[in-house]
Structures are given as structure tokens and as C-alpha cells.
Amino acid sequence: xxxxxGTVNLSDLMKRKAPRTDMDGEDSSVQVxxxxxxxxxxxxxxxxxxxIKAIYAVQTELAALETAQAEGILxxxxxxxxxxxxxxxxxxxxxxxxxxxxxxxxxxxPSTGEHITDLDQGALRHLTKLEVVDVKKDANEEAAVGxxxxxxxxxxxxxxHFSPNVYFTNAVLWKEYRFRDHEATVTSSEIDWxxxxxAKDLKATLVxxxxxxxxxxxxxxxxxFSIFHAEDRDLEMGEVLKNEVWRDPVGIYMSxxxxxxxxxxxxxxxxxx
Numbered sequence: 001x002x003x004x005x006g007t008v009n010l011s012d013l014m015k016r017k018a019p020r021t022d023m024d025g026e027d028s029s030v031q032v033x034x035x036x037x038x039x040x041x042x043x044x045x046x047x048x049x050x051x052i053k054a055i056y057a058v059q060t061e062l063a064a065l066e067t068a069q070a071e072g073i074l075x076x077x078x079x080x081x082x083x084x085x086x087x088x089x090x091x092x093x094x095x096x097x098x099x100x101x102x103x104x105x106x107x108x109x110p111s112t113g114e115h116i117t118d119l120d121q122g123a124l125r126h127l128t129k130l131e132v133v134d135v136k137k138d139a140n141e142e143a144a145v146g147x148x149x150x151x152x153x154x155x156x157x158x159x160x161h162f163s164p165n166v167y168f169t170n171a172v173l174w175k176e177y178r179f180r181d182h183e184a185t186v187t188s189s190e191i192d193w194x195x196x197x198x199a200k201d202l203k204a205t206l207v208x209x210x211x212x213x214x215x216x217x218x219x220x221x222x223x224x225f226s227i228f229h230a231e232d233r234d235l236e237m238g239e240v241l242k243n244e245v246w247r248d249p250v251g252i253y254m255s256x257x258x259x260x261x262x263x264x265x266x267x268x269x270x271x272x273x
Contacts, residue, residue, distance in 0.1 A: 077154075081134065088131075092129060092131075095129075095249075096128070098253075100125050100127075101249070101253065102127045102128070102129065102130045102249070103121070103124045103125050103127050104253060104256060105130075105245060105249045105252045105253050105256075106124060106127070106130075106224075106245065107121070107124070107256075108252060108253070108255070108256035109240070109244065109245060109252050111236075111237070111240040111244070112224070112237070112240060112241070112245065115222070115224045115227075116224045117205060117221040117222075117223055117224065119201055119202050119205055119223065120202070120223055120224040120225065122167070122198060122202075123162075123165060123167045123168075123198075123202060123225065124224070126162045126163045126164075126165040126167075127160055127161070127162055128161050128162065128163050129159070129160075129161035130158070130159070130160055130161070130241070130245065130246065130249075131158070131159045131161070131246070132156055132157070132158055132159075132241065132242045132246040133156065133157045133158075133159060134154055134155070134156055135155045135156060135157045135176060135178075136155065154179075155176070155177060155178040155179060156176075156177055156238075156242055157174050157175065157176040157177070158174060158175045158176075158177075158238060158241045158242065158246075159172050159173075159174045160172065160173045160174065166194060166196045166198045166199065167193070167194060167196070167198055167199045167202055168191050168192050168193050168194055168199065169192045169194060170189065170191060170192050172189070173188075173189050173191065173225075173228050174188065174189045175187075175188050175189075175227060175228070175232075175237075175238060175241075176188070177235065177238045184233075184235055186232065186233050186234075186235065186238070187230065188227070188228045188229055188230060188232060189228060190228070190229075190230075191203075191225060191228050202223060202225065204220075205220055205221065205222060205223040206222070206223050206225060206226045206229070207222045207223070207226040207229070207232075208226070208229055208231065210222060
């Protein structure tokens with residue numbers, strides 16, 4: 001019988017699988033004693049256990065290095081944050097020479113400006129300083145480093161400084177953000193409203209005031225000052241203020257001025273047309 005090259009016929013397979021026999025026709029396959037199998041199994045288990053122990057030891061060493069790395073990074077961050085303090089003070093001194101600087105920055109930034117209503121603008125024009133401050137529960141508190149070198153996010157507070165105005169008596173309004181065990185706690189100062197028409201109108205647009213009405217008004221824009229309330233848990237707003245507004249306010253201000261100039265030029269061209 002002719003078979004195709006590269007194929008195996010049934011008789012070939014039977015020959016390969018058939019056990020070897022001696023002259024008497026008995027199976028001559030080698031029989032491995034059961035005790036030998038058990039010994040081989042035990043040896044394999046011991047080898048695996050030793051391997052896992054060795055890997056764990058190396059992994060523990062890596063974890064220690066990661067923790068040391070995180071602690072080193074924290075020290076570097078702390079060092080440069082301290083060096084930034086006098087520079088921030090110099091920046092604020094220059095900012096004070098520009099009227100309504102912080103108000104304009106908040107107004108043009110897309111994540112904050114969308115929450116600023118016409119009524120808010122009157123009060124925010126008195127904003128003289130916005131500042132992000134690292135906070136600790138006590139003088140000895142440091143940022144925590146967890147297992148594997150994970151670092152607890154630094155706690156911070158955003159301070160809004162105001163000049164005297166007809167809306168509230170607070171010289172400073174603040175929002176504080178603390179992080180523990182992957183959970184955030186947000187607290188806020190309370191607004192001490194004055195007994196004025198402007199204050200009453202602005203207070204009437206707070207989210208808490210609107211939600212207390214039945215039905216809730218749908219044609220009233222909630223006030224930016226709604227963030228100064230114990231029930232407000234908006235972490236995104238805090239991150240925007242810390243990482244964008246506080247970090248580079250002049251960049252935001254300059255881009256806004258450029259856009260305003262373009263709008264004025266476009267408006268002038270339309271009037272000429």
C-alpha cells in the first residue's frame with residue numbers, strides 16, 4: 001500500500017503505541033515503583049516551595065526600595081515646596097498691581113468660569129488673593145507612605161481672600177481636602193452673610209437654597225459660592241484650583257486677554273462693515 005509523503009498510516013500508529021514484549025509475549029515495559037513516584041513528587045514540591053520563598057525574598061527587597069523611593073520623593077517635594085513659598089509671595093505682590101486679577105482668572109478658566117453667574121461676579125471682584133496651602137492635622141504630621149511605596153495624597157486647603165464688600169463679613173473663605181485610606185474628606189468655611197440686598201440676592205442662588213424649594217427653580221443658575229458648604233464634595237474643583245489656577249494663573253490670564261483682543265477686533269470689523 002502506498003502512503004502519501006508526510007502522512008502516517010494506521011498500522012504505523014499501532015506499532016508506535018504497542019507495548020514492548022519479551023520472547024514469552026509478556027509486557028517488557030519498565031514499571032516505576034510507587035515509592036519512587038512519591039519521592040519525585042515530594043522533591044518537586046520542595047523545589048517549588050524553595051522557589052516561591054526566593055521570589056518572595058526578592059519581592060520584599062523591591063518593596064523596601066519602593067518605599068524608600070517614595071519617602072525620598074516626599075522629601076524632595078517638601079524641599080521645593082518650601083523654596084517656592086517666598087516666590088509665591090513675590091508673585092502675589094505683583095498680582096496686587098493688576099485690578100481684579102484673580103476674579104478674571106477664575107472667570108475665564110473653563111472649569112471655574114462655567115459656574116460663575118452674573119450675581120457671583122459682583123462678589124468675586126473683591127477677591128484679592130487665591131492661595132493653596134499644604135495642611136497637616138498637627139505640626140508633626142507628615143505625608144504617609146503605605147505598603148509598596150504608595151503615597152497618600154497630600155492634604156491641602158484653598159483660601160479665598162476678600163476685601164471688604166457688601167455681601168459677607170468673611171475676610172477669608174476656604175475649602176479643605178484631606179485624604180486617608182483612599183477616601184477624601186472635604187470641609188469648608190461657612191459664609192457669614194450680611195443683611196443687604198446684594199447678599200440676599202446672591203444667597204438665594206445657592207444650591208442648598210434652591211434645593212430647599214419645592215419645586216426647585218429650573219431657570220436659576222446656581223452660585224459659585226455654593227462650594228462653601230459642608231455638603232459640597234466636589235474633588236474635581238479642588239484639583240482644578242490647585243493644579244491649574246494656582247499653578248499658572250498668569251498663563252490663564254494672558255490667554256484670556258488674547259481672546260478678548262480678538263473679540264474686540266472682530267467686533268470692530270463687523271461695525272465697520
